[in-house]
Each structure stands twice: as structure tokens, then as C-alpha cells.
Amino acid sequence: MDDNKDNANPVILNASDLPTRHGESLLKKADDPIGIYLGGLLSATQPIDDPFDEALSASESESDRDFDEEIDAQEIYDLIAPISDPEHPLSLGSLAVVNLPDIHISRPSSARSRISTVVIDITPTITHCSLATVIGLGVRVRLEQALPPRFRIDVRIKEGTHSTGDAVTKQLGDKERVAAALENNTLRGVIRRMLSTCE
């Protein structure tokens, strides 16, 4: 019917193939091997929540407090994977437009500088996809809203995946053009719909 879609039949990944952080929860299980069995009946740390002595149990123990969880590539991936493609009710993650290996974070270059840089290479589903710029813009807006301002966000089209990749990358890297584009209401509407699936 509407064959004006750039790519009517994209390849989609299986949800279980998408990278997740579950590795960590396995880690937690390691230190209480039998706790996971029989519904936790045998777990060593029986939860005795005694409200009388709450002061201790409720606030994390000291080690928890200074337990820093750095912002890493997986967290960036989790922020942008659920963005939906403007043409399909499918996420950029399931369409493999954004992939964990294509996200790079570089820490501040010198002791004094506090600026980190995030580089995201996006892979359009087909080489002449006219929506690559909108998708790139959606990724950039999502990260500018979700990451602390000390991050500089460079969204690029992955080498060799798009006929006018360099031109799109240049446009996405031009802060002034991005700012100007985002003042256009129709474009903001499209981006808002794309981001609405990032619950």
C-alpha cells in the first residue's frame, strides 16, 4: 500500500540478541550460590527487616554509598535503543540501527578538562535511507536530554553504510544547524514521536 517507505521490509533482530546488563545480576548470584534455589528458602541472608533497627538496614551500608557506577556504553545503548524508527513501529535497537560496539566514550583528555565525548556510529537500514538525518537527530536530542552536559555528543553515520554518509555526519555535527532544525515544529513533532517509546 504505502510503498513510499524507504525500506518496507527491514531485517529485525530477536529481542534476546540485544545487549543487556543482565550479566551483573548473575554476578550477584555468585556470592550466594544456593540462595537462588527453592525460592530463596535456603539463602544465607534471610531478610529480617526489623523496623526498630531500621537506621542500619534501610540506608545502604557504607560500601554501597561510594559504589560508583560509571556511565558506560551499555547505559548509552539502553538510552537510545528504544527510540522508534520514524517509519516502523520498531526500535532502533531491533533494527540494528544502533549497536553496542558502535558506541565509544572517551574520558576527559587532560587532568583539568572535565569534558567527555560520546561517539555513536549509526547504521541506516538501507544505503539511501532519506531518514538517516532524522534518526541521527533523534539520537542526538535523546542523549542531550538524558546525559549530563559534560558529555559532548558526536552522532555519525557509520563508514560505508550510506551513500551520503559524510554529508549527514557533517550536518549532525554542526551544533548551530541542529539548534536551528529543532526550532521547526513539525520536525520536533517527529522527534517527539520517535522518543515517546523511550519510556
Next chain:
Amino acid sequence: MSDIRLYLVEHEKSRKEASQIAIRTAERLQSKELKLLDLIEALGEFLNDNDPSVRAKALAYLADVLESVPRGTVSRQQRELLVHFLTTRINGDAEGLGAAACANALMKIEEFGKWDAERAAECMQTIIQSLHPLRQIRQQSERYAVLKLINLLIAEYREAIHGLHQASSDFMPTFISLFEGEKDPRNLMIVFSILNVPFSEWELGAYAQDGFEAVFNYFPITFRPPPDDPYGITAQDLKDRLRDCIAACGSFAPYSFPALLDKLDSSSLNTKRDTLAALHSCISNYGTRTVSLYAVTLWDALKFEILSVQEEDLADKALDVISEIGAQLSVGRPQLVAYLRPISKECSEHLEDAPTKQSKAAGQILEAVASRTRECANLLVAHVVPHLVALFEGADSLAKRRSLLEVLVQLLKASVKVFGDWVTIAGRGVADTQEDTYNAFSEHKDILVTLLVGGQLSVPANEVAFKKICLEGLVQLCMCRNLLQDQEISTLIRQCLDLILDDYEGKVELRGPAIQALVDIAHQKPHLIIDHAFPRFLSLIPDNDTAGDLGYVPVLDAFSNLAQEAKVFDLVILRLRNKLDAAIREQSSSTFLCALLSALLYALTHTSASLDGTDEDCPLYGQLIFPLLQRVGDGSNQSNFANNRVYELVGQLCNVVLRRQTSAFQKKHLIEIYNPVDAFGESSENVDASGTLLNPLKLLASSYIVAALQRDVVPIQDLRKHLSTLSDIATADSTSVEVRRASLRQVSLILNKFLSPDNAEFAVDLLCSKPIGDFAACAHKKDSARLILASVKALLLRNERKLIPILPELRKLLLDPEYGRPVARGFATILQSDDFLTKENHCKISPLYRQKAFSLIVPPLTTSFKEESDAIKRNYLVAIMSIVKSLPYSVIESDLPSLLPLILQMLDLADEEATKVAAVETLGLILTENSAAMASYLSSLIPRLLKAASSKSNSGAVRETSLRCLANIAAAFSVDAVIPFRKSVIKELTRPLDDSRRAVRAAAVKCRTKWIELDEPKDGDISE
């Protein structure tokens, strides 16, 4: 006759006044003071007046009179006379006022006595001739009266009206066009139900097109009811009635299908939804022959809704329509084959480039159609499965193979749905003919089994998702009725056992599904599981754990999971009990005993089998519970068994079983049940000369027993002595933590369930008023406070009147400089749910206990809050929040003005993390329930929440809940109430975006996006 003239005059001013006059006339008619004939004659001159409005009003007068006249007053001939007279009078003058009056009058008369056929026919005839088209009556309420009359004629005198249709060929077109141009929703509702009769019951012949078009020009309905709509008609009501008309008869098909398919291209989603719903009704009503003519054209149009899905719900509706066609055509094989060929061909093509959006859609189509009838399933399976197997073997990537298997599983599920599994036959009745039970999968089962089993083994270890889908495929094959042989199912059972028991990479993700597979198969083929799985599990559970390693724990976990299936439950329990006996006999460690007891407890609490016994007998009790109680009772403190964890588990096992038994059963066995666990029993080995308890551990078990007993099965003779001993143990320093907790539980259970009125005074005094009174001087304040609060909770739950004066006294406990704070936190126990004082344990739970607790404990705190010192103020705040956090909004609503300022202050409390989290959550609750109450606090709440969300001194939980509350604010208020805060909130939220905890950052992102989305369309830069 002054009445008529009076009526005519009044009619102008107010209809109500006019009808009063008519009622007076009716009374005079009824009292025979006035005869009907005289009335008609008197009306005569008015009825023939040359001014139409006078004629109409006269008729209205007659109708009003008849309206209020009781049944008997009008004789049969008079009715005949009136009907004939009124029928001739139906005409459109005075904008139909007259017609409406006639209609009302006629309906009234008909009520008095049924008409005969030709009277009804004559009435319909006149309506059609003199009132055609109805829209000439401009007043919609007048048209409504006439429509009701027509509806009455169609409903009650259907044959007569049908006769008119058969008699003259032009009856139908005039009848259909009678209602042309009707716009009023209430009238339309009647028009649709009137037309539905001829459409669905009579032969329309040449007029099918007129009939269809008369109703279809209302499609799609975009009616939006006015806010104060008196008649309560919704768009959906109209849509349903219209749909019934469109789907009324097969002869509409040549017109309805093309028209509907054209509407399918509409850009409005609602139009598409109505179109799909209409198509579905048409297909289920038009009959197989008609549907078969359009089946393929419908498929060609509908497939795009699924293949290039825009909206999920539209795709689902389209799937329903396509599968409905399959169901309708399943009667005749040739039509079904003709319909399914293009579907299976196109789906097979899409499978070639799997995994794509369209291959996924193809899978959905195949499953939807195959799940409707056996014929559909067989035809699709026969055509698609071989192609699928070929594609699988030729596939170049694992992702492709997996997506093909996913389609295979979808087809298998469909086949189970239409053929049923080993336990229940689906679809047609029990006596299936041989031909009926043929399942096309039987041709391919061997290749599929090898392919799926192979898939399990040949694939590299880390391809867990692939192995999962293979396992799911094998399980579905086992479920299919009469498909696999027992021997083939046994191979799968062995494979699942390997996945559960062996060690391999990816086991963490495959062990669960493998266990679930065994449970599913146990439902189908219990004997196979018993023959093949049980021995393997039991061989790995040792008789004693001298070996020392904990290898048996995962085995026990898997084995006790089998108990989920009722058919193998009893045997699992029996085997576990035998292992327990052996373990005890061989002096195994308490860890091993606890493992076995935990397995038993897990089995009992996760089974679908019923644990209920009868008054006389309960097999579980005899088999498992009684022997356990005996072991506790015989007191031989055989070290490994006499251990607190073991006793606790024994208690839990007894509780789970006993609480479900009837009080008769409990009474019958009370002695055997309670005595063994009675720590204070006179028998020597319980209490020594100096009165110290020799077997305090028994309390751990007895508390669970006391919990299980029904309220009329009182285990203790001397309640007062029992309570005072328990209270001594609970507050004694030497008592261990477990025993103290057990005794507190037993105190609250006894107070709630077994406290007789005459003991109430004693108990309240012993456990509440006295300890509160001398709390200041008491040596071990914390334990005493625990006892007080446990007792208060139990008595509060049973709505004990004697408690009322005590509750306000609780405030005193908070004044203690050292223990005031922990006790304030302890207040939470009063309303916190716990696993002992529950309905399952037959406790008395009064519905108002929360309301009572709040209204008696909190006000004394809020009123005296101001005069207290800062330290005491903090205790009060913690105490108040410990109570408020378990309350529903309705309870605290009336006290919001005094509560809100205090809750806000709680946000500034140092190091009271739980209280702060509770405070923020309560604010969130108030926001969702009644944001208006918070409106005036916004300017002090938002900065506090921002500070709470970013200050490092707060725990992660507080930071996170504050952010969630901030997000709620953005959603709970009108945009212009929160816009003033928007810019600064968005700026401030950049700090928690950089929080050290990932969960806090995630909450910050959600919150910030909510506030950013608040922007008005013309707002500036979105990426501040």
C-alpha cells in the same frame, strides 16, 4: 367542553400544564362521568378545524387522555373505532405534531389490546403513504414517536408487514427510503433496528443495493455525544447497530465488500478500525458460499495491514478477519484450498528472507488462520512445513534458522489449539471420526524431531536463544495430541534432564525452561515423568550429606518444582519424605535436613494440587505432618533435628497444611498436633524445677501451629498463665532472637484469635497499659516496646474496645531520649502486613483497623508537635510517617491540612532514609489521588525534592523516589500550573543526571523528559 379549549390554550404555554388537563378528563372518563363517545363527538369540530395546528393539538389532547386512562375503560369496539379513526388521521400537517400524537395514541391503544394482522398492515400502509419521507416531520422528537410505532409494528406484527412486502413489489423501496436523511442519533438507533428485520429475514431481491446504500452512507459513524446527552447514546452503540445492518444479509456482499475495502485505505485509524470490525461481522454472517466468492480479494487487501504494520491493533483486527474467512470456508474443502493457497504461497515467500518484519508478519498470519479450524491447520501445515524445513536446512545464518523455528513453534501452537493435547480434545465433539483426527504434522514429525534435537546439540554453546526455541519446539511437539510416541517423548525428557543436571555454558538460561518443560510434560504424560525423571533426580539426592558438598540443592530445587503438576504431586512429597526419614536416621547435618524440609515446603506452596482434607481425614497430615510433629514431640534433642532453622521449617510445613483443614479435623487431632510442640507442657522434659524452659525451640514450631488453628480450636487451657510466661520470655535478656520473635508472634496470635472477653481486661493491662506506664523505668525498653506494639497490633486488628484509651498513650514511648527514635520506627509494625496475622491463619481482621489506628495515634502527635523539643519533634515525624506510609489515601485525606506541612519537613530529616522514602512516596500518592491539595505547596515542594534528589547525604533510594515524585508532579498538574518551574527544574535536573548510581540516573532521565515535554509548541531550544 371547556377542557378541550383549555387544553388548546395551555398547549401553547406549557405542555406540562396541558397534560394536567388531559389527566383530569381521563379521571372523568374512568368515573363514567363522561363517556368516550361524547368525548370523540366533542372533539369532532376541532378535529376537522381548517387550521392544521388546531387539528393536531386536538389529536394531542386525545393522545394525552388515552395515555392516562387505565386499561379497562376503553372497550374493544371503541378500540376498533379509535384505531380506524386514528389511522386515517395520520398525516404530516403541523410539522408532524398530529402524526406524533396519533402514533402515541395508537401505541397506547395497542397496549390495551393486540391488533389483528390487517389492522397492523393498514396502519403501516397509511404511514408509508402519508408520511413519506419521515424527514418532512422536522421535529426529531415527533419523528421519534412515529419511529417507535413503526418499530412496534415490525416487532409485533412482522408477518403482516412481510405480507405487504410480498404483496406489492414497491413496498420495500418505499419502506427503505422512508427513513432517508435521518440525522438524530436516538432516531437512528431505532431506524437501524427496524431495517435490520427486513434485511436479515426477508428476500430483498432487486432492492438489496438500495437497502445497503440506505445504511452505508452513515458509515463510518463519527458521532460525538453532547456533554449533557440525556439519552446516553454512545458512538459505539450506533456503530454496533449499523454494523449489524451491513452484515445482515449475504445479498449485500457485492456492494458491501468493495465499499468496505475502499474505506480500508482511509487515513483515519478509527475508520480503519470500524471497517475491519464491519468486515468481520459480514464474513461471519454472509454464509460460506458468499464469503468464498470474495475470500481472495479480501486477503489481497487485508494482508498489507499486517505485512507493513502501522498500528499493532489494526494488524490484530486484520488477522481476525483473515482467520474468520478461514473458519467460514472450512466447511467446503475446495473453497478453503482456493483461499489458503495464496496465503501459504505468500507467507512461504516472506519466510525466505527471514528474519525480517514481513517474515515475522507471515508467522503471525499462519498462526492466526491455523488456530481456527483443523482443516485450516492441516492445509497450511501441509504446504508450509516442507518449505520451512527446506529453508531451514539451506539457511546461511543462525538468526535465519531461529526465526524459521519461531514460525514452526507458532504453527505447532495452532495445531495444539485445534486438535487439543493428550489431556483434552479441542474443537469438535468427543466422537472424532478417524479422518477428523488426522494431523498434517504427523507426516513431518520425524524430520522435525531430528532437526530440533540436532539444533540443541550441534549449535555452539553460547547460542542460548537458539537452544531455547528448539526446546520450545520439542515441547510443543509433545503436547500435540496423538503425535509423538511415548518413546520419543522420553528422549525429550532425558534431554531436559541433561539441561537441568549437567554443567555447561548458558545453563543459567536453559535450566529454567527445561524444568518448565518437564512440568508441562508431566501434565500430559505423568507416567513417563515418573518412570524417567524421578529415578534420575532421586539417585542424585543422597541419604546423608557426609560428603559435604551442596550439589544436591539444585537437584532438590528441580525435583520439588515437579510438584507444580498435581498428577505427580503426591509421589514427589512421598519420595522427599522418605529421603528426610533416611537423612534423620543417618544423622545428617541440619543443613541437609533444612534443604529437604525446604524442598517439601516449596512443593507444598507451589503445587496446583489441593491440600484440603475432610473432617475425618487428610492424607498429607497422616503421611507428612504427624510424623514430623512426633519427632519434635519425642524431645530426644537429637542435635541435628533440634535446631532452630529445622523447627521453623517444620512449623511452616505444619502451618501450610493444617490451616487449610476444617476445625472439626483440627479439634479431632488437637492433642496430637499441639502437645508435641507445647514448650510449657507439664511433662518433665519441658520445664525444670527452677521453671526455666528446657525446650524454648519448641516455641518456633508452636507459633506456626497456633497460627494454623481455627478460632474455635483453642489449644491453651490457662490463657492468662500462658500470656504472662510468653511476655516474660519475650522481654527476658537471655532469650535468643528467634525465640523472642516466635513468642511475640504467639502473643499477637493468641490475643487476636483466642482472647475471650473475660480475659481482655487482663491482657490489655498486662501487655499494654502496665508496660506503657512504667516504660520510663523499664530496664529493656526496646523489647518491652516490641511487646507493646505487637499486642496493640493484634488487639487493633480485632477491633478490641478496651484498646481505645491505650492508643493515645503510645505517644509517651516517643519521649524517651535514647529509645524514642527506634520505637518511633517500630510504630511501622502496627500497620505493616506480616505473614502471621492473616486471613489464611483465621485471624480477625476488622475492616476499619487502619482508620482507627490513624485517628487514635496520629492526632495526639500532630497537636502537641509544636511544643516538643527538636529531638522529640523528629521522633514524632518518624512515628507519624511509620503509620501514614501504610495507609490508603482515603484514610489520611481529611487530615491533609495538618499532615502536609509535617511530611514536607520530613524531607529535611538527616539520616532517616526509610522515613524520607516513605514521606516522598506518600507525597506521590497524594499527587496521584488529589493533586489539588498539593497545588499551594508546589513552590516549597519542588525545591525540596530537587535538593533531596541531588544531595549526596541522601541514600540512593531517597534520591530516586524524589525524582519519581518530581516526574509525577509534571503529570499531575495542568501545564500552566507547573510551567513557571519548568526552566529551573530542567536546569537543576542536570545534576542527578550525573548521579553515581545508575538507578538514580535512570529516574532523573525519565523525570527530565517529562518536564521537557511540558513545553508549549513555540518554546525555545528543546535541547537546553
Next chain:
Amino acid sequence: MNSDSEVPTLEPIASFQPSLNTRAWMTAPHPKLPILATASADKTVKIFSLTTFRQLSSITGGHKRSIRSCAWKPGTRNESVLATGSFDASAGIWRHDDHPGSNEAHNEESKNDRSEDEDDDWRFAVILDGHESEIKSVAWSAGGQFLATCSRDKSVWIWEEMEDDNFETVAVLQEHDGDIKYVRWHPEEDLLASAGYDDTIRLYREDVDDWICVSTIDAHQATVWSLDFEPPKNPSLIDSVGPDAARQKDLQELEKSGPRLASCSDDLTIRIWRRTPKGGAEDKPLRDRIPSIIRTNNVDEEWLEDACLPKRHERAIYSVAWSPKSGLIASTGSDGKIVVYQEFWRDSHDQDEVRSEGPPTETSREWKVVAEVENAHDIFEVNHVCWTVRADRGRSNEGEEVLISTGDDGEVKMWSIQRGT
């Protein structure tokens, strides 16, 4: 990146209050009065006082979208004229009557503190419509006769003000094949330079009666964000030339070429361009040549790279400013740094000096970093930097020169430079 040798940092003097709380694009100091105009993404221009660091007024209501650029008209009498360029594709001319006596040169001693009696009557005199998309930069020619505007529609427009409030389009130059980022006039001649998204710099002159592109510089490898001309009598070299004959000769050559041009780009480089003087008569400055109808082919010019400043920026460089008083160059950009460079005569034997790359060192001059500051606007990008003369009580001497930076955090800050001797 040359070595991190210890370089003095710029000292923050003050930030202008209140903060704009939203992205600020650039700030233009008034040619005479001690005031600044800051263009902002919230569709307004804020006027700040250099004496009190407070906001004097806010120019609103003229544009429907962000204001990207603004420029004061030079040489006005007892009124201030501000041109604004906005993303709504229109440019605006705003007029404000200055009070008598308030328009003396801003380094006068008079204490006319504008903040109290400031009336807010900025008049939105003219809208200049014509561009098809966002305007990126506006600039007045040295004498104030011409106003240049450039936009994403790849065109530079030159407007001339006839009588009051009536502007005429003198030229529409469509040389660039991409979004044009910046326009700048030569400090003396009617020579216009534009920098573009197509990585090129183009220079335009009026020949006979229409404007033509006389030169194109396409050495940069990425978007050229900003330009600035060298001040006509650049003190930094003249004062320190000394007796050396080679240097004297080099100085004369420079004077013959006329003021040089500095450009900064997304390719992280700042380069200096120098016009190759043509031999013979044509050398006379164009102003006083006899206009001839035939277009002579000798009007083209050649601008060659004179130097490439030391690389200190790690991300796009958004702004470069050549100080009219001291000849120092300042630059800033996405990495939040502000860097100041100075040009020195090269000592042939000095080896350990910090070398600047660039063309083979036949010139006897080199650029060195003399001051720098990181995180100038906290962690936000800095969009603009410019030089102005200090007018607040804290100034050390009459013409003390300071830097004004404008950033994404909506802050406008003043910095002072303690130049190493």
C-alpha cells in the same frame, strides 16, 4: 599539540548579571558606549553595561526564533543602531536615542552611569526580509555604509541604508555552495569576507557598480566558523621590530599587503591569510582609482597562508578575535577553552621557542600562546569571544583591554590578560 609549557591563565573579572539561563550565541561591544549586546536563543538581545556588569535592557518582540547575531552600526551620532540576524530568516534594525552627553567615547571619565535613567525605548525600525532560511551573521562595513547578512540559503546580501529606515539591496552574492556561517568587513576598505559550511573563505569587492568575488581560500578541511581582520596599524609587530634589516623589509611587505585575515574552523586550526600585493599601478588602494565601465581582469586577488597558529583546541573552534589595540588573537570553541596568541619576531638562533607549524619558515615571525583558560563556562561550549576596553571602576589603566566570552550556559563573562613580558 605543542608542549604544555606553563602559560599564564586568563583571570575572570566578572560575569554579567542576570544570566540568560539559555544558550547565548554572541556578544557585540558598542563602538563608543560602554555597553554590550548579547544575542540569545530565547529570541531576545540583552544590553549589558560594561560599568556595572548589570543588564540595562532586553530587546524583544522583533523575531519569531533565536537571534544568532547582532552588530552595532559604527559612526552613529547621539543614537545607537543595532542590526540583528535571526533564525527566522529576517534581519532587524533597532534604534535607540542616546542621551546628550552619554555618547562620548566610552573611555571618558564621565560617570554617566546608564543603568538608572536608562529608558527602554529600543525601536524596531526596519525588518530586512529576503533570505530564504536562518540568518547566521550580520556585519556593518567600517564606515557604516553597508550591512552584510549571510544565511543557510548560501547567499550573502549587502544592504545600503538610504535615508532613514530605508535599506536597499546592493548585492546578492551566491558564491558559496553551502550554509554561510560568518561575514566580516575589512577595517578600512569596502572588502567583505565570508566563511562557510563548504569549508571555504570568500572575499568580495565592489567593481564598478556591482560586487564580485575577488578571491576564494579553500585550504580549510572543515566548516570555517569565524573570521577577523588584522587591525590596520598592528602594534604588536611595529613596536618590537628593532633595527634588523630583514625584519624592516618584512614589515614593509606586510604594510604593502594590507591587513591580514585570521580564520578558525572545525578542522581545529586557526590560520592567518595575507594578500599578495600586485606590482605596478594597480597597487594603489582601490578607493581612489578612476571607475571604469570595462571590468578589468586584474581585480582578482590572491590570499596565501601566512601562518597557522599553535594547535590548542580539541574540538570545533567557533570564534576568533584579533585585538584592534594589542594585535593579540583570541579563540574559543566547543572544548570550553579560551586561548590567546601573540606574534613575535623569530630569533634565528632560538630553538627552544614554541614553533608554530605552517609554511616553511622563510617569514621571520611566529605565533605563540600567551594565555589560556579551560572550562571557561564550566562544562558548557563557548560560542563567542571578542575584545573590548574595560569601563568599570576596577580597570587598571585607561585603555585596559579585556576579553568578553559568551557561552551555552547563558553566561557572558569578562576576562583579563596578564601578558607575560
